[in-house]
Amino acid sequence: EPEVTQTPSHQVTQMGQEVILRCVPISNHLYFYWYRQILGQKVEFLVSFYNNEISEKSEIFDDQFSVERPDGSNFTLKIRSTKLEDSAMYFCASSINRQPQHFGDGTRLSIL
């Protein structure tokens, strides 16, 4: 069964550094998403991407965040200058239509 793959599984970064999280969505999917889950909290929506542009974003997704689909297969989330509070599990998801969204196994981001 096709799946969403995310790399790396764990990323450790110094505060203030830039980090790029990578995702390969399911190949025939058209909608792409990033969510995050801070330890002990709910899964929170960050951004959705469709037709090569951001279609929806949350208040969390500020100027420090950006997304890109650099080629036909990858979907990336960049955090420009990481803060301690960016430490979380970051999940990528994709879908053919609005739903259902299929999730990857996540990248654990640890900011030191």
Add this chain to the structure above:
Amino acid sequence: DQQVKQNSPSLSVQEGRISILNCDYTNSMFDYFLWYKKYPAEGPTFLISISSIKDKNEDGRFTVFLNKSAKHLSLHIVPSQPGDSAVYFCAAQIQGAQKLVFGQGTRLTINP
């Protein structure tokens, strides 16, 4: 953000019996609801969904019930199996929007 609530953090059920997981929501604009299952170190896996035009949807051992007047949905698993032990999230989506709003999750343990 308390729009989607799962009030039971945990539930323990005997193998072979019925598991009932509950979810309440406050936003009457939600028109689509999903249940996800999550194992440790994995991403959420889509289980079953229901549109607000229905009150029941069934897929094998899994049935989701929606009570719009009470703003309540439930997931029934019957019979429960040890492999069902996981964290279950309900999620909701507003018509026309792409983001999913998640509940806090309920940890289900199936005892042999």
